[in-house]
Amino acid sequence: MIGPADLPTGLQPAHRDVDLRHHGDAEVGDGLADFAVNVRTGMPPAWLAERLRASVADLAAYPDPRPARRAVARRHGRAVDEVLLTAGAAEAFVLLARVLAPRKAVVVHPQFTEPEAALRAAGHTVERVILGKDFTLDPAFPSGGTTPQAPRQGPLIPDDADLVVIGNPTNPTSVLHPSGAIAALAAPGRTVVVDEAFMDCVPGEPETLASKLPAGVAVIRSLTKTWGLAGLRAGYVLADPHLIGRLAEAQPLWAVSTPALVAIEACSAPEAVAEAEAWAAALAAERDRLAGELTARGLYVVPEARASFLCLRVPDALGIRALLRQRGYAVRRGDTFPGLGTDWLRIAVRDRTSNDALLDVLGELGI
CATH class of the missing domain: 3.40.640.10 (Type I PLP-dependent aspartate aminotransferase-like (Major domain))
Known part of the structure; x- marks a missing residue:
């Protein structure tokens, strides 16, 4: 299994030449399936969209x-x-x-x-x-x-x-x-x-x-x-x-x-907070399943993930990212985050069908 990188830890001056303004939205577009932006898909819900429309008045x-x-x-x-x-x-x-x-x-x-x-x-x-x-x-x-x-x-x-x-x-x-x-x-x-x-x-x-x-x-x-x-x-x-x-x-x-x-x-x-809570519980189950699938393929996934995305170490991550784009999938490069490097990717957790489609494409790439 690929392990975590032996990264230099400790206090460092902020001089490493990384693009701090690069964010996930720069990865998407051209009809790509979006696994790069950590925004929940299918939102806002109908009740919230209606309130937003009414606010125009x-x-x-x-x-x-x-x-x-x-x-x-x-x-x-x-x-x-x-x-x-x-x-x-x-x-x-x-x-x-x-x-x-x-x-x-x-x-x-x-x-x-x-x-x-x-x-x-x-x-x-x-x-x-x-x-x-x-x-x-x-x-x-x-x-x-x-x-x-x-x-x-x-x-x-x-x-x-x-x-x-x-x-x-x-x-x-x-x-x-x-x-x-x-x-x-x-x-x-x-x-x-x-x-x-x-x-x-x-x-x-x-x-x-x-x-x-x-x-x-x-x-x-x-x-x-x-x-x-x-x-x-x-x-x-x-x-x-x-x-x-x-x-x-x-x-x-x-x-x-x-x-x-x-x-x-x-x-x-309170009712919106309860709705978000229910979504978070469902997200946790699907995120853990996806993490398990990736780990079973020998990838290092940062353990105990708790948000709506996974961070993983992949050999030649930038090359894999480019190949995924050719196949219609956008993922977030990791090398613009200080402390990571060119062998890291961030993947948003989507619904099971979408996640399985991404896993299938990764399998075609030998991952």
């Missing part, structure tokens, strides 16, 4: 975020002044980069690259922490991992880091870190930003910090993935009222459109 008025903000606060058991609505998670990363002035910003990789891109665009120097084998954050020692070539000598996250960014569950690895391990990263004078864009893929959300919100922790959430709203841009930040106030001051007026506000309010309702 209110477009003459300026957006009023108050009902949606109250709905998000109720959904997570937070105060209203701990909530800021944003045009997707991406805007939240930009706002944080504009408002915070870190002396030492650290981004834990592999993970979604937009937080680092936003920090760099705002003029901040960024250092990367590369997690070790299986890309897990050790709950007993939350600052890192180990490889045979590079035994752990001490914390990977330096004590003087005053900004730490981490995903949970993490894109692209699908790893769900223990909430206690992430909370343990918090320290006086440090802001910990947790990207929970895929947390609603996890039944029960046992590791979310949205409802706990420890001091110094900011949580970013998105409706894009589960509800199929990438084109609408709907997300939010949960943090202490002081930070929320600073972010709000940096945010353009009326940044979140009326249809997006309608979606945020609707998807935060």
Whole structure:
């Protein structure tokens, strides 16, 4: 069986020449079957689409975020002044980069690259922490991992880091870190930003910090993935009222459109949360089946996947990606994620029929 790569772990300057702005949407098009974008297919559901259509009647008025903000606060058991609505998670990363002035910003990789891109665009120097084998954050020692070539000598996250960014569950690895391990990263004078864009893929959300919100922790959430709203841009930040106030001051007026506000309010309702929970349970079963099929073929799949995608190591992954495109399938290249390389792919989990069709094509390619 192909094992995990012996990747260099630890603190690294952000100098590796990777395209941080490359995302899954760049992989699709031309009628390709989409296994590259981690947005749920067949969405939004009819009830949500109808509410969005109805919201067009209110477009003459300026957006009023108050009902949606109250709905998000109720959904997570937070105060209203701990909530800021944003045009997707991406805007939240930009706002944080504009408002915070870190002396030492650290981004834990592999993970979604937009937080680092936003920090760099705002003029901040960024250092990367590369997690070790299986890309897990050790709950007993939350600052890192180990490889045979590079035994752990001490914390990977330096004590003087005053900004730490981490995903949970993490894109692209699908790893769900223990909430206690992430909370343990918090320290006086440090802001910990947790990207929970895929947390609603996890039944029960046992590791979310949205409802706990420890001091110094900011949580970013998105409706894009589960509800199929990438084109609408709907997300939010949960943090202490002081930070929320600073972010709000940096945010353009009326940044979140009326249809997006309608979606945020609707998807935060108890019945919508229950619907997402049922989907997450079905997703988990199909994801585990697909992971088992790929593992049985001798591929290394990052274990304990908990989001709506799998991260796997494939010999000549870029070549396999090109051959899949020729056969009508788009998958996400892994080499634009710091901490991965040219032998990694990310594959979105679809329905069983679609997943089996992809497996058949992989079989034709000798995988």
